[in-house]
Amino acid sequence: MSKAVTVASTTRVLRSLISTVQQLFPIALADDAWDNTGLLLESPIIAPHSKKARVLLTIDLTTAVVDEALLKKALLVVAYHPIIFRPLKAITQSNTQQRSLLRLAHAGISVYSPHTAVDAQVGGMNDWLADVASGGNYIETKVIQPSKNDPSGSTGFGRLITLEETRYTIRDIINNVKSGLHLENVQVALSDRHQDVDNATVSTIAICAGSGGSVLSTVDAEIWFTGELSHHEVLALRERGVSAIICGHTNTERGYLTTGFAPKLLALIKSNTQTLDANYYEKFDIEVVVSEADRDPITVF
Structure with a gap:
């Protein structure tokens, strides 16, 4: 020594x-309202x-x-x-x-x-998930719940991304998620308009690591990508015409x-x-x- x-x-x-x-x-x-970092x-x-x-x-x-x-x-x-x-x-x-x-x-x-500080940071967990879902091909990203201590609005919880083109099908997004997270299986809740996964296209994805129900609740997006949702959250999504890819809480982290x-x-x-x-x-x-x-x-x- x-x-x-x-x-x-x-x-x-x-x-x-x-x-x-x-x-x-x-x-x-x-998020110091409930987190312990x-x-x-x-x-x-x-x-x-x-x-x-x-x-x-x-x-x-x-x-x-x-x-x-x-x-x-x-x-x-x-x-x-x-x-x-x-x-x-x-x-x-x-x-x-x-x-x-x-x-x-x-x-x-x-x-x-560090918990939710990792979620909120630019280049943190949610930005990584945006790259996973889109294959790195999106033209716009928006923070869903901005950090209260960052007036720039560039950090915060959840991401809403707009894809580079609307040619991405539901199948494309599912395959991106499975490949990026190294998963053989994911849960998918399909709305009526997305039942034909090989032809139904999407241009916006709402993203939240872990349990995304509360963060994404007011977002207008065609598909959600998160770790877990309750049964009733999934039912409500489908009624709104929104699909969801659900991967297991820590699999998104x-x-x-x-x-x-x-x-x-x-x-x-x-x-x-x-x-x-x-x-x-x-x-x-x-x-x-x-x-x-x-x-x-x-x-x-």
Whole structure:
């Protein structure tokens, strides 16, 4: 172990990593009316066991992901979904999520959640989904619910895209989604006018990662693309003549970790080594990895 790697420098690099995540996805962009973003677990134990500072990205912080974080000796877990969402009255071993937090804290691993800040940011999860649905071919994009802390209106929740041409059929959009999300199957709710999927064309798509019902509720679009909708939301859509592609909540989120989050975060870390964090980052081999244990809990047979 390098003598330069001390508890103080490990602590500072952890803070620098968190700062870099916040640069990429500012907390101010998150929906603070209900979300819980930021540093959710700060381990009191800092063990400078090596020069490698590993960041593990995951959608959900399950027991399997915690096992992986311990095995890979992560310094920081960035979990898209907050593991702490409601007030805790106790932290005990009897609750699996609380046990996970205790295990991570004991091992010197902290947990950060950016959640809806990732959805809202330009180039974030919803913009990635716009590229997925359209194959990257759209001429206009509009934020459906702008971030209240961004007067520019360029960030916010959901996207309404206008396709490059109206030649895109329902089948084309379905195939784009299946290919972009690496899914063999998706659920499709077809309105009467879109029953002929090989000939019915669309020009506008409303998009929301995760559960899109509330965000997309007032949008005028020909088709919705989201992770989950309730039965009654689907019925109401079809009555309005709108179709929907529904892929499973985390299936609309997980792919962004590899294609967007990880490379963007690593690039910004490398940029910061030449600027404000140079004195700390340069002592470490910074590694950003996407969890292999994180997966959708629902299997389609």
